[in-house]
Amino acid sequence: MPDIAVTLAQPGERRARPASDSDLPFGKIFTDHVFSMKYAAGKGWHDAAIRPYAALALDPASTILHYGQGVFEGMKAFCGADKDLYLYRPESHIRRLNVSAQRLCIPPLDPDFVLKAIQTLVMLDKDWMPETVGTALYIRPFIMGVDNYIGVKAASEYLFNVLLCPVGAYYREGFGPTKILVTEDYARAALGGTGACKVIGNYAASLLAAEMAHSKGYSQVLWLDSATKKMVEEVGMMNVFFHINDRLVTPRLNGSILPGITRDSILTLAREKGLAVDERDLSIEEVIRSIENGSLKECFGSGTAAVVSPVSTLGWRDRDYTIGSGRAFPLAEQFFKDITDLQYGRTTDTHGWVRRIGNKRDA
């Protein structure tokens, strides 16, 4: 494994720390250091380094700027009550980073080395790790093509970077219920496209629908399949679950849905609880019918950033449908608790999901 050259931020280069852990915004504060590594055809991945956080210098012709050849991951580190520091399912995130990379013709990274790089970076900036309940250090690895060439082809040079941000809740509502608008005008992804990967363009493509939803007073959109606009796929930037007739239902991974790591955690925990689980096609008409006949008890999104996010209301074809009372989310709360208990080291991890990387007091 290559060595990581570390250049520490000097006092003048250190970044302003948040005054307190309470009210941390999501994704606006970055720590003192960044990991970076380069790739060149014929040379492979090289020059692994941790440096003070600084702006990137990119040639204006860089592939990423013109054709969006870029992928990312979002994972988290947590501080337990004993100040032990944990990563949650880092191997799954790194595996998915390489799957996303392959989809965009980006050369794979050595997963063990990426894990080492992330651990080294988190431990170097461990003083930034927030400790209040509900906070975490969000880890953003991303890879981009940086050839200075504006012909359309896979780049032969890449940059891999990892940023860290201390974060609070992702949604303004926190764990509070969200109002979601079903969109039939836009689609997030199509079969054969990049929806099953964390490709940067997926997120750009989602913005207009999200803005339309916001302008109408909704938090996010419910995405339907692009071909028929009948089948439920995702909610906002999350996977989606429905509790219907005592069964937990989530759309099957049909090729345009992201294989969420929180989604997988919920499915595993649900099966262990003896809850009947269906990964299947689910139409918006079935969802609306289940709300109307009372068999849909809960709906919630799942993702790394928000963990679990309950949905109180679905807006579809100019009507709002309240799910149950719109106020009780026992299953969503249970999964939120189960997962965060694991993440903060409050319960025993029987799945090999939680990786202790050190202690905040370590020298």
Ligand code: COI
């Ligand atoms: C996640 O929750 O996993 C996400 O990818 C959200 C992120 C784009 C902020």
